[in-house]
Amino acid sequence: MELVLPVLLIAVALVAVVTLAKAVRIVPQQRQDVVERLGKYKKTLNPGLNILVPFIDAVRTKVDMREQVVSFPPQPVITSDNLVVSIDTVLYYKVVDAVRATYEIANFIQAIEQLTVTTLRNVIGSLDLERALTSREEINRHLSGVLDETTGRWGIKVTRVEIKAIEPPASIRDSMEKQMRAERDRRAAILTAEGHKQSQILTAEGEKQSAVLRADGDRQARILQAEGQAKAIRTVFDAIHTANPSQKVLAYQYLQALPQIANGTANKVWIVPAELTKALEGMGGALGGLSRMVGDEPAPEAKHSAGEVEREAAEAARAAATAAQQIHDEVRVAEAQATGSKGPQGLPAPEPVSPASLVNDPADQRERG
16 A cells, blocks of 8 residues: 555656646747647647647647748740740748648648649740740749639748749750850951941041141141242342342343253253344343443442453353253254154254353444454
8 A cells, every 4th residue: 555655646747747748838939730629620829828628639730830932843844836845943932821721732832833833834835935935024923823823722822933944955955055156246246347337437537637637737838838938039029129230130140040940950852042142142242331331330449350250251151152052952853853854953053152252242342442
């Protein structure tokens, strides 16, 4: 009897502990427990401390109320142009009613997967490959609408459906890569041509502006040069009129310039009038009478250089006569070559002019005699 009483007390204490454990249920946050009493739904336990009837009430399922994500394996789908593509999908959902999720569907994850596959086949089957690759947003919206409508009666809310990848066959991928490469090459060629075009346009604009500026500079330079020449001519003209030179000075200057005119490299043929000798004789007479013209008497301090002036005049007349004779010979040769005759048939040969006749005028000699 002494041993029976302690064993009985221990048994009662053990039963009390087990009964208390069965009666008290602590539910964590974002979870709901479905409770059945004798096999029939009784209530849903919310987060916190809950009391059950021991050995009568039992927890059927523990439902996680947080949003869940599940990834489905790739599914083969045939497009409208008879190409088999592999599509990976990912699904986001949450349980909004633990009771219906427990009693309305046996395995809602498997049901959602199969529903997603059949809906994808229906949607992709109405699209070709190119449109299927570029219409992911449209496919996602269609899947979300169908799944949300179907899973709503299961107490499940599908928040988002995403297509992770659409994999076409290897041969189609190669063709697509070649097409993309060709398109990129075409765009690169177009951009290169546009750049070359713009470069040529800018170069042409620059050359045009440079030519315009260069032409304007040349015009300004010529205008300034012409104005300078005009001022120089006007200055010389005013100086000549102010000095009022006599005819003998002009004749002497002509005799000095005549050899330079005859020695020009571009002067191949000269048309010499027959009266040139007489003109030279007249200028020689004018030079001979310089000392006797009114107002042209040399100053006393300049009489000692008269001999030098006469010598210079004689040398100038001699050079002019020689140049005139050379010009006359060239004219005769040119006429002979033009007519094809043996002898020249052009201007008559002028009388030879001596340098002394240009300097020593006959009238002057008579006056001196």
